Amino acid sequence: MSFPLLTATAALPAIGAIVTAAVPAAQRTVAKWVALFFSLGTLVLAGVVFARFEPGGDRYQLTESRAWIADFGVRYELGVDGIGVALIGLTALLIPFVIAAGWHDADPLETKSSRWRPTQGFFALILMVEAMVVLSFLATDVFLFYILFEAMLIPMYFLIGGFGDRAHAGSDENAAKQRSYAAVKFLLYNLAGGLIMLAAVIGLYVVAGTFSLSEIVEARANGTLEMATSTERWLFLGFFFAFAIKAPLWPLHTWLPNAMGEATAPVAVLITAIVDKVGTFAMLRFCLGLFPEASKWATPVVIALALVSIVYGALLAVGQRDIKRLIAYASISHFGFIILGIFAMTSQGQSGATLYMVNHGISTAALLLVAGFLITRRGSRLIADYGGVQKVAPVLAGTFLIGGLATLSLPGLAPFVSEFLVLVGTFSAYPVAGIIATSGIVLAAIYVLVLYQRTMTGPVNEAVRTMPDLKARELVVAVPLIALLLFLGVFPKPLTEVVNPAVEHTMSDVQKKDPQPEVEAAK
């Protein structure tokens, strides 16, 4: 058997987590560097996966398969398709930035007992999340995926509840209360989804007799596995509910603003840019792949909910007074676009949705991490506490603006490509939905530019007069992300190349063909 590259890619951050956690309490800086080192190593391995992946080859590549729980037919099965490659790349890419941005977020405020080691814990938990997320993108066994889907909640719970944003209004005690409310809400919402999914996972096993994704898809395609319409629909709903909570889709979104508001900015990035992507990824892979008919049956409702998410999330973002909650609602709007693209079931919509997952990850990371630098400086998350930052910290303001412009999908930056693909893909199948979704481009401009105007322009707020501009470590975080947004905005081909074949597979899973243009002018 050849070198298990996929296992190694997922295992490296897990090993990193253990090593980081084992660094002695006093050696905080060592722990940080160890964590960064392991995250960079994972990035290298992800790069190797990307390089080894052949876009024209098999659907799942670099596959591994081992017996695991033989009694239940659960196998440790891994494989990567184009969508998985893109998302592993995103995850491995963002984690080093998350670590670098959160460099000081878990420094102990005052020296407590020598056994107190929050820094080690913080970075170990981040790497643990990375390991689980990467493995969940690789798992081709439904049960294995389920385990990871649930297990990643635990480190996330501690990251939200244990390491809150130090910039908060009111007393420390009150802040701790809100933080733990946010963490518990995050956990319970996701747990509820997970439990329903568990029922569906077991139901699927009862019907199919296996947990192997590729076996089930194949059996469904060649007709050896038939499902009653109602069974398929119930199972679909079980899976979809869990993914809709994680994604999050309106009206199951309310945990996200709490979680993102209370967590530190890097952890908020971890939530919205990385962990939530497991939800939309799983919709593509499991909902559409396993239950194509039920997916088509549910499409009108899902599209309607996605449209509500787009418009509602954007309007709520406009109404926020807290910078991080604003970005959280913006993300809800963006997840609406992703889900819309997935369920439009056209090549452009699906490719767009996959690119959207990657681009949203990068753009939100850029905006949110710079927002984090801003918030740390001023010690407040409230928009009203800023003003005129552009004058005192022009580089910070500039990077913030570019992150914002990416969020509003300015052409030339990566998110435009994906958003336009989603819009076109939706419009060609559902014109009215496409037009409604287009209103998102106006609303996004409102919340981004109002945020920029209130924080960065106008007379200098007294409290920010001495605010320093971005430091070297912060530039190392912001500049590469911005460069990547520009690069993928102009030259998204490296991504579309790996994504396109996977989209074709999904399109054939759901047995859909793109609507043909009225006039064949292009040919």
Place this chain on the structure above:
Amino acid sequence: MENLIALLVAAPLLGAAVLLCGGRRLDRAGHWLGTVLAAASFVVGVVLFADMLGKGAEDRALHQHLFSWIPVEGFQADIAFQLDQLSMTFVLLITGVGTLIHIYSIGYMEHDERRRRFFGYLNLFLAAMLILVIADNYLLLYVGWEGVGLASYLLIGFWQHKPSAASAAKKAFLVNRVGDMGLSIAIMLMFTTFGTFAFGPVLESTGETSEGKLTAIGLMLLLAACGKSAQVPLQSWLGDAMEGPTPVSALIHAATMVTAGVYLIVRSGAIFNGAPDAQLVVAIVGAVTLIFGAIVGCAKDDIKKALAGSTMSQIGYMILAAGLGPIGYIFAIMHLVTHGFFKAGLFLGAGSVMHGMNDEVDMRKYGGLRKYMPVTFITFGLGYLAIIGFPGLSGFFSKDKIIEAAFAKGGTEGWILGSVALLGAAITAFYMTRVMLMTFFGEKRWQPDAEGHEPHPHESPKSMTIPMIVLAVGSVFAGGFFAIGDRFVNWLEPVTGYEHGHSPLSVATVTGATVVALVIGVGIAWAMYGRKPVPVLAPRGSLLTRAARRDLLQDDFNHVVLVRGGEHLTRSLVYVDHSLVDGVVNGTAASVGGLSGRLRKLQNGYARSYAVSMFGGAAVVIAATLLMRAV
């Protein structure tokens, strides 16, 4: 030769990148770098132009395919350029006027500590505007379209420590985004109709689809044009955009960017030709805006805002012409070019006046400036004569052609559009004479400011006056040069098509009527502002005047309905999200928890009961925990 096309964009793009990322080291030389790169782009444009002139009319279009941009199944978007006569006209206008304004800005922005950044933004604008006009497909055009919007946003808000500038910048971007929605939808419609959005295939196959589709696409393109070109009902941002430094107003908000809507419509001529209804709406929007802008221009005391009203009105002429179809396309572009000269010149003149008057913009505090700034007076005066259509000057030729074409549309529509265009000519003569008289004639009306500094009006430095002189020369001669021997018509006809319109009135009658309108307008203005002294404090004015000062109340309408309404909507949604959605979801979880026991008894399948009880348990935990936390 076609490999040079990308260089047009590359030069200013490089400038923008270097100037914006370069840091303070470049402060001393940055403006020179920006200017040289703008000029380099102009030189490349001239070389390409010379090459184009050497070829036959049908072989002039050049193509350059750089790379495949978004390769996705069934979807083809390329980074590819097309340089034909129409694009070439714009390239020369953009880089030519652009270079002059770079030179002007060296002097104008001399004392601004962020001058390097200003030149970076100007270069960024040039690059985006060039992409807009040389793109060979609508999606790449969209990149330029929003790129100029971004540059406009950054430059309007250049002095962003002023809240009014920051607000104006945001407003411009937002209103434009409404237009961009139109462009997005138009492109999506093209994709579903033609399977592509490249100019060639789309514009060649318009005959194969229904008129309804073409009308829809046309109206969406018009929406886009309304946003970018400040046409009613999306005109409200242009007046506020005058918060930007004056060279920006000259380049972006007069000569080039705001005319992009005209380019879009003329470029898409084949679509509009197949959609007469959409075409008529275009003409009506143009006619309404040309009167709307002119009325606003009459009432403003701020010299830049008066000129902004005028820009709106003049672009109204162009849109009107573009709405006339093949009898008007070429004249729309011709007026666009001559307007580029004289309006840029007028704005630079206004900037020169402000430069000498401590940045005062209120014309009621000017007066008699001709003695203090002779060069500004003469160049501004020539621009003035050009815009009012003084016989023999640029505006005379280009505007006259549009009025003729409007009558030639035929039928009642033709009479109405033609009369409106004539009326517009009279109002133009009125408000521009008003600006001229209030600024350069009469007695001096300026007073010491609050700190006791009295302005000392003086002529501007050479770096500013030379661009003004060059533009004045263009304002005088360009129109005649284009019109004589139908040079401009012959140049553009292979791209836009041309039909000679047959006006019910003879050419001489139309020209005569235009001159009469001009004389009436000038006469009334002279009676009001030349014969008697101008009061320093604005009189209360008639109802119309007061409304016109407030942009005919359209802004107030927007504010009450959209801004206030939007604020109420978002505020109530924030409440709904917190109380209702969150509450209902948490509550449902709780009640399902209570039901699970009964459900289990009903359906005792192993897997089901296992799942339901787990879910129920979880729901109870959720509910309990959330309740505990909430209390």
